[in-house]
Amino acid sequence: MRTGMLSRIAESLFWIGRYIERADDTARILDAFLGRLLEDPWADEDGACRALLAILGTGAPGGSRLAAGDVMELLGFDQNNPSSITGALAAARENARGARETISAEMWECLNITWHALPARRKTAERLGPNLFLGFVRERAAVLAGLAESTMSRDDGWRFLILGRSLERVDMASRLLSIQALTPEHAPEWRTVLRACGADESFLRTHGGQVIPQRVAEFLLLDRLFPRSALHALTTAEECLRALAPATERAGVADAARRPIGQMRTRLEYADTATLLEELPAHLRTLQRACATASAAITARYFEQTTAVTWAHEGV
C-alpha cells in the first residue's frame, strides 16, 4: 500500500542526503588538494586556493594572498556558509532535528554526535594538521550512510535520502572536473582529482597505473560501476524518482523532475569517449544545469508548501 509522506519530512530527508554528501565530498577534495599543495614544490598556492574556492561555491576574499589555512577556514570551519563542511553538517543536523520521528534514533544520534565533536576536532586539526578533521568528517559520513543502509525501510523516505545524496554527487563530480576544465593553467594533476573523489584505487584497478586524462574524465563522468561517477549517481537518482512516481504515460515522461535527469543520463551514457575531453566544458555546464533544474522540479512537485501568509486587517 502506498501512502504519501509529509512533504516537510521528505524535504528534510532529501537535504540530509545532500548536505552529508556535500560534507563528505568537500572533505575528500580538501584533503587531496591541500595535501598536493604541500607535496608539490612548484604549486602556486594562492591561485590554487582561489580556484578551489570558486568551484566549491565560495567567493574568495580580495586582497592578500590565500594559503591552505584560509581555505580550511572558509570551506572547513565556517559555520555560516552552507557550502562549508561545518555549515553543511549543521544544516544536516537541523534538518534531522525536524524529522526525528522518521529517521532512526541511531541516525539522529550519529548526526548529533558528529556536530558536537566538531569543535574539538577543529582544535586538534589546527594543531596537528587538517587531515585529522577531514578524516573524521569522512568517517562520520560513512557511519551515517551505514546506519541509514541498515536501519531504514526502503520506503519513500529512503528514496528521498538517496535522491538527495545522488544529486549532490552529480553536482560535486561536475564541480571537481570543473577545476580541470575551467582553469587548466591551474589544474592539479589528474591523479589528485581521482583522489579527491575517492576514486584513485578503483581507477588504478580498472585502468592500471597509467593516469591518462581522458580515462580519468571518462571514469568520473561515465563509469557504470563506480558509485561516485556522474552516470552512476544519475542512474540512481533516476531510479529513485521512478519509484516515487511510477510512470503510466505511454509516451514521454511527464515527471518534470525525472526528465532533466534522464536526458542528462542518456546524454552521458551515449557520449563519444574519444572526444570527451574537448566536450568536457559543455558536458559540465549541462550537468550543472540539469542538477539545478531537477532540484527545483523535485522541490516544486514534492516539497510544495504554503508560504506563510501574512493576513492584513482590512481597514474599515
Place this chain on the structure above:
Amino acid sequence: MADVFDEYSMAEAWDEMFAAPGDPRPAYRSLFSTLQPLSGTDLRVRADQLARVFTDRGVTFAYAGEERPFPLDLIPRIISAAEWDLVTRAVRQRVIALERFLADVYGPGEVFADGVVPRRLITTSAHFAREAVGIEPANGVRVHISGVDLIRDEEGRFRVLEDNLRIPSGVSYVIENRRAMTQTLPNLFTEARVMPVDDYPARLLHALRAAAPEGITDPCVVVLTPGVYNAAYFEHALLARLMGVELVEGRDLVCSNNVVRMRTTQGERPVHVIYRRVDDDFLDPLHFRPDSVIGIPGIVNAARAGNVALANAIGNGVADDKLLYTYVPDLIRYYLHEEPLLSNVETHRLDNDDVVAHVLDKLDTFVLKPVDGAGGKGIVIGPKADEDELATVRAAITADPRGWIAQRPVALSTSPTLVDQGVAPRHIDLRPFAINDGDDVWLLPGGLTRVALPEGALVVNSSQGGGSKDTWVLADEQAPLAVRPSAAYAVDVIPYDVGIRDAGPASQMEGQQQ
C-alpha cells in the same frame, strides 16, 4: 622552557643539520626556524601522532612477536639540489656499469678475459646463477630496481657502502613517510620546496611494461610476493595497489609450455612481466631449492624462452656481493671510461696472505663484513667488539678469507633525532632507489634515510633497532618557476543549492513552548 635544539650536543661525526652548535647548514635554515620555537611536549605530541598514523595504516613490522609502527623520526633529513644532482649522476653511473657487468657475466665474459675481475670471483660466488646464462632480457635491463646504499663520511662526502641489485626493499617507507609527514606536520612543508615522491609507482610500472617480451604491446604485469608472512609484504601490497596490478603468490601462477599464466575466475590469463619479490633460491623449485613452496616450477625456462620478463633478473646477486663491491670503481672505468663520481669506503679484499695477516693483526681497527650477508647480519665492528667476538671472527676469517672483507670504520653522519631524552645526534645512511627502464635510470628524489636509534649505534637496519626519516630533496631554486599572476583566475563561483528552510527564520517557532 628550552628551545628544541638548545641542548643538542654534536657527536664526533659530520652532522647533517648543524655546521656548529646553533648554526644550521643552509638547506636546514627554514626547518630550524620552524622547529626551534616548539616545546618538547609539542614535539612529543606530534611524534605520537606520527606513530598513530603508521599504526592505523598498517605500516608496521613484527618485533618480538608484536606489531609495531616502523619508527619514523619527525625531523626530516634534507639534501640540497646540488648534492642531489651529484648523487643522481653517481648512482646512474654505477647502475649502468653494473648492468654492463651483468650482461658480460651472463654473456661473453670479456671482463674476465681482460683481467679486470678474476673469473673465480664469480664462480665461487653464492649468487652466481648458472641458470641465468643465456637469458637475454628483451630491453637489455637486468637491474630494473636498485638501491645503492650511501653514507656520508667524516668530511661530509657521500660514499657508496653497498649495492642492492636483487630485491631492494624500503621504498614503501619513503612513500608512507612523506604521506604521514604532510598530514601530521604540514607547517614544515609550507616553507620548503620539497621534491615529491609519489611518482615512483608510475615510473616503476612504466619500467616494468618496458621490460615486456617482444611483440607484447599491452603486457600483463604482476607483483609476486612470498606471502602475507613476509616482512616486506606491506610493501608488496602497496606497490601493487599503487600500480593497479595484481599481487600474486606462487600458487596463483601456473607455468606450462614455457608460458606463465595466472588463475582467475575467468580462466587462465597470460602474465608477461613479473616484479618478483621472491629470492632467486625460492623462485623455481625445478632449478633452485626443490623444497620451495612459494615459487613457480618452470618459470626460469619461461624466462629463457622469452615469454616472461623477471624484474629483477635472476643472478643479479653476483654483482652486489661485498667482494665484487671492491671492483666496482674498476668496472666503471672499464665499461664507461669514466672516473667514479662517488668513492667506495676503503676496503681490503682478503685475497692474499699479506693482507689477511695485516687485517688479522689489527682486527680491532676494522669493520669485518661477510661478503654475502644482508640486513647487517654478521657484521663485526672491530673498535666496539669484545675479545670473544674478535676471536670468533678471527677464526671465521682464517677458515674462509674469501667470505670476508675488511673496511675502515666510518663514523656515519649524524642527524638530530627525537629520542627519549630529547633531540640527540643519531647515525644515518641513505638508500636512493633507482629505476632503469632501458632508456634512462631515474632516481626517486630522496630515498630512504635509515636511523640507528640506539646511541652510538652504526647499524641502521630495522631488524636491529633502526628507524627512518623523511628525506627531502630541495627543488632547485634556480629552475624557472612558472609564476602566474593571481588575477588570471577569474573563475566564476559556482553557487550551491541550499534547502529553503535552512535559509528561513526560526524565530517564531522558538516562542511556542510553555
